[in-house]
Amino acid sequence: MRQIIAAGLLLLLLLFLPPWLRAEEPSPERSVTPQSLQTEQAAQESGAGSDAAHTLRLWDGSTVRTLTAAEYLPGVVRGEMPAVFEPEALKAQAAAERTYLYYRMSAAPKANHPNADVCTDPGCCTSWLSEEDARAKWGENFQQYEAKVQQAVADTDGQVVLYDSAPIMAVFHSSSAGATAGSGEVWTAELPYLVSVKSPEDSDSVPNYYSVNTFTAEEFRAVFQKAHPEAKLSGDTSGWIRDVALTDAGRVSSAVVGGVTVTGKELRSLYGLRSTAFTVEADGKSVAFHVTGYGHGVGMSQYGANALAKEGKTWQEILQWYYTGVTIGLYNG
Numbered sequence: 001m002r003q004i005i006a007a008g009l010l011l012l013l014l015l016f017l018p019p020w021l022r023a024e025e026p027s028p029e030r031s032v033t034p035q036s037l038q039t040e041q042a043a044q045e046s047g048a049g050s051d052a053a054h055t056l057r058l059w060d061g062s063t064v065r066t067l068t069a070a071e072y073l074p075g076v077v078r079g080e081m082p083a084v085f086e087p088e089a090l091k092a093q094a095a096a097e098r099t100y101l102y103y104r105m106s107a108a109p110k111a112n113h114p115n116a117d118v119c120t121d122p123g124c125c126t127s128w129l130s131e132e133d134a135r136a137k138w139g140e141n142f143q144q145y146e147a148k149v150q151q152a153v154a155d156t157d158g159q160v161v162l163y164d165s166a167p168i169m170a171v172f173h174s175s176s177a178g179a180t181a182g183s184g185e186v187w188t189a190e191l192p193y194l195v196s197v198k199s200p201e202d203s204d205s206v207p208n209y210y211s212v213n214t215f216t217a218e219e220f221r222a223v224f225q226k227a228h229p230e231a232k233l234s235g236d237t238s239g240w241i242r243d244v245a246l247t248d249a250g251r252v253s254s255a256v257v258g259g260v261t262v263t264g265k266e267l268r269s270l271y272g273l274r275s276t277a278f279t280v281e282a283d284g285k286s287v288a289f290h291v292t293g294y295g296h297g298v299g300m301s302q303y304g305a306n307a308l309a310k311e312g313k314t315w316q317e318i319l320q321w322y323y324t325g326v327t328i329g330l331y332n333g
């Protein structure tokens with residue numbers, strides 16, 4: 001019951017989070033269990049559980065369209081992961097998106113679209129790029145990229161990430177900072193399959209892996225005091241930020257700014273930082289945040305998935321790396 005309540009709370013929070021925050025590392029590798037293989041075989045013989053057998057309602061901002069998962073999923077893979085990524089990473093993304101779709105379909109509809117399961121607004125559900133838009137975006141690379149996307153969906157047909165036989169909340173993010181964050185570090189609920197694990201991507205493989213946000217004393221103060229007028233920020237910046245506390249995964253959990261305790265998440269939001277994995281440098285006249293990675297850090301790291309694929313990991317191994325204690329199998333719900 002606690003798990004259900006916790007998952008419910010997390011879901012509520014997610015209603016207000018854009019996908020790159022959702023979206024957005026190692027557990028022992030596990031293979032597909034004999035039981036799920038049997039299920040898979042039986043389902044494939046009957047066609048049940050395949051993407052073509054699942055119908056969903058997609059809100060595109062003007063109308064509700066009815067699509068099969070086979071028609072819908074290429075759009076989210078196109079929209080959420082660079083098509084230049086390794087085939088196994090694209091397959092992991094396809095299975096994670098399918099899992100998230102079925103997770104959404106098993107929950108109450110979102111208030112934004114009470115008559116649809118998912119929408120195309122990345123600020124609400126997940127990015128969705130139509131074939132037509134992908135043609136325009138990818139230009140001469142369209143045929144090559146589209147083939148990879150379609151292959152990723154087809155090769156994982158019907159397969160989802162399961163915990164206790166149910167589709168998980170398969171959140172992901174762009175890149176981590178050595179390790180992913182546990183769900184409890186970022187949201188309120190600790191989910192057993194969303195715990196911190198190592199993630200292999202680095203500055204050689206991730207654009208803007210390290211970023212710096214610098215603010216003058218005046219800029220920093222204006223932003224902070226707008227949110228916290230009681231903060232005492234005067235004179236030299238070097239004493240403004242104190243007691244920076246880190247999570248086990250090395251992200252900022254809290255800090256005291258001008259006498260006011262705030263979370264790392266709030267600082268990320270206030271100053272537009274790419275993640276909560278940052279250090280602070282205050283030299284007296286300015287404040288600089290040195291940031292690593294991009295996104296909330298929970299669940300699968302997309303660049304980490306690509307790095308694991310380059311090491312030879314399969315899409316199932318990648319998913320089981322980032323989602324602890326899960327199995328991969330067909331979902332017939």
Ligand SMILES: [Zn+2]
Nearest residue numbers: 118119124125
């Ligand atoms: Zn939506």
